Amino acid sequence: MPAKKISSETGNGALDLALDTIKSGKQALVFVNTKRSAEKTAEDISNKIKSNDEKLRELSENALKALSRPTKQCERLAKCIKKGIAFHHAGLVSKQRELIEGSFRNGTIKIICATPTLAYGVDLPAFRAIIKDLKRYGSNGLNYIPVLEYLQMSGRAGRPKFDKFGEAICVAISDNDKKKLYERYILGEPEEIYSKLAVEPVLRTYLLSLIAANFANTKKEIVDFFGKTFWAYQFVDMARLEQIIDKMLDLLEEWEFIQKHGQDFVEANKINDRRINATNMGKRVAELYLDPLTAYFFIACLRNASDRRINEFSFLQMVSHTLEMRPLLRVSIKEGDKIQEELLKFYDFLLEKEPSLYEPEYEDFANSIKTALMMHEWINEKDEEYLLENYNARPGEIRGKLELADWLLYASEEISRILHYQYLNKEIVKLRLRLRHGVKEELLPLIRLQDIGRVRARRLFSNRIKDIKDVKNADLMKLSQILGKQVALSVKKQVGEEIKEVPAGKRKGQVSLEKY
DNA sequence: GGACGGTGAAACTTCAGGTTGCCTC
DNA sequence: GAAGTTTCACCGTCC
Numbered sequence: 322m323p324a325k326k327i328s329s330e331t332g333n334g335a336l337d338l339a340l341d342t343i344k345s346g347k348q349a350l351v352f353v354n355t356k357r358s359a360e361k362t363a364e365d366i367s368n369k370i371k372s373n374d375e376k377l378r379e380l381s382e383n384a385l386k387a388l389s390r391p392t393k394q395c396e397r398l399a400k401c402i403k404k405g406i407a408f409h410h411a412g413l414v415s416k417q418r419e420l421i422e423g424s425f426r427n428g429t430i431k432i433i434c435a436t437p438t439l440a441y442g443v444d445l446p447a448f449r450a451i452i453k454d455l456k457r458y459g460s461n462g463l464n465y466i467p468v469l470e471y472l473q474m475s476g477r478a479g480r481p482k483f484d485k486f487g488e489a490i491c492v493a494i495s496d497n498d499k500k501k502l503y504e505r506y507i508l509g510e511p512e513e514i515y516s517k518l519a520v521e522p523v524l525r526t527y528l529l530s531l532i533a534a535n536f537a538n539t540k541k542e543i544v545d546f547f548g549k550t551f552w553a554y555q556f557v558d559m560a561r562l563e564q565i566i567d568k569m570l571d572l573l574e575e576w577e578f579i580q581k582h583g584q585d586f587v588e589a590n591k592i593n594d595r596r597i598n599a600t601n602m603g604k605r606v607a608e609l610y611l612d613p614l615t616a617y618f619f620i621a622c623l624r625n626a627s628d629r630r631i632n633e634f635s636f637l638q639m640v641s642h643t644l645e646m647r648p649l650l651r652v653s654i655k656e657g658d659k660i661q662e663e664l665l666k667f668y669d670f671l672l673e674k675e676p677s678l679y680e681p682e683y684e685d686f687a688n689s690i691k692t693a694l695m696m697h698e699w700i701n702e703k704d705e706e707y708l709l710e711n712y713n714a715r716p717g718e719i720r721g722k723l724e725l726a727d728w729l730l731y732a733s734e735e736i737s738r739i740l741h742y743q744y745l746n747k748e749i750v751k752l753r754l755r756l757r758h759g760v761k762e763e764l765l766p767l768i769r770l771q772d773i774g775r776v777r778a779r780r781l782f783s784n785r786i787k788d789i790k791d792v793k794n795a796d797l798m799k800l801s802q803i804l805g806k807q808v809a810l811s812v813k814k815q816v817g818e819e820i821k822e823v824p825a826g827k828r829k830g831q832v833s834l835e836k837y
Numbered sequence: 838g839g840a841c842g843g844t845g846a847a848a849c850t851t852c853a854g855g856t857t858g859c860c861t862c
Numbered sequence: 863g864a865a866g867t868t869t870c871a872c873c874g875t876c877c
Contacts, residue, residue: 354852357865363856411855442855457852457863458851458852458853458863463852608859654851750862
């Protein structure tokens, strides 16, 4: 296709392309490499647009109201949406993401500036895919993204039902850059696909479930099974592969998740036929789909918990220091001292030993402390805006962490049950409830009611309505003042009081109460 | 003469995302 | 590596 000239209104390639797309009545996705950049780009585009669409106003309002109190991020998003532009990344809550995706599909929103979130999960085709950043910061500095990822993003261009073709455009900064991008991405071959089985956490997880499910119960069966996987196909060297499996089996045995039966001194030719079974603990760990290393860590922590002072933080830190919780919130340079200070407050409640400051794993430990602290603030009723300001954790990321923590706490509940540490479970169950609702312990009785979340529960509590009994005894008028009429009625009904609406004509808001 | 405020250059920071896992208060 | 943020030196103004 012949080259097309796009008018340069702003001198910024991605911006010009986006504006041109809107002008021609089409839609585009703009891919960038950071959340901040997604927000900034969306903002820049929206600043160039005049719009006063009623539908957009409503959408914008909905995006703003996704949380009980809007964060700065919500406000920023709402402002962009008013102009038909949105940003999209893991920091948004799912409600906002769905809203954006839906209104892009129906054409209300014209441009989405996104991190790679949109390239993978969601099926959102657009006329244009504008790829602004082809480099991304990783563990070893700024690097070109894989060709596979470029293909994912450019694959979003062109909507089969609406367009005859689509345009995927890489934005180059210079002529030199242009040449490099052309060679690397347009002419380049996608990378080989590598099996993920080789990653230790994955291997040990599958190995254990294979045994726990009685799918393979001897070394021979196990090796046969893995021999048929894509991993083995790529690995080729079966002897080395067997070594890795051996090492893992030993580890699982040492952790008491599996048992090798038969005598220890078996004839050499029979050693691969020894029966391997999962222990009770091993079976449960496999069912929970937990990384055995995490399970092993939990067991050690719970044992420690049985003879030392514990509180909510103990468990929050325990679940935060697992592979499953990654990526953790990062302790920035400036925060270092503050986190240390906080750690001191909770030091006695830790279930694991603090690594030495000079060990490489200290950073990860510090991050687990920060992540745990963030959740701790949440269960002490700090809202998302506070967490965004103080922990640099965006609402979507907070929700994600809370959900993971809930699952991991459930898993630790199960493990502690098997270890007969029932009394610990009471604490964990309570913590999970608090985590789910973001409330202090004193609000737990109220939170059981439908339509009562952290905000309303707190409002009730500060009006001295502290439990179900108080709700029952409370005057409906007062309850309505606190909660609004509809919610008050629903709550009264839930505690077993049927309320009859007084017929129209009587004083507004007047209702009569009737016990069951 | 000193406190204060504004300015710009230099130094320093930070930087994507994620599947299924379980049970149901 | 690039964009955003903080720090700091420098200068002018005002009291």
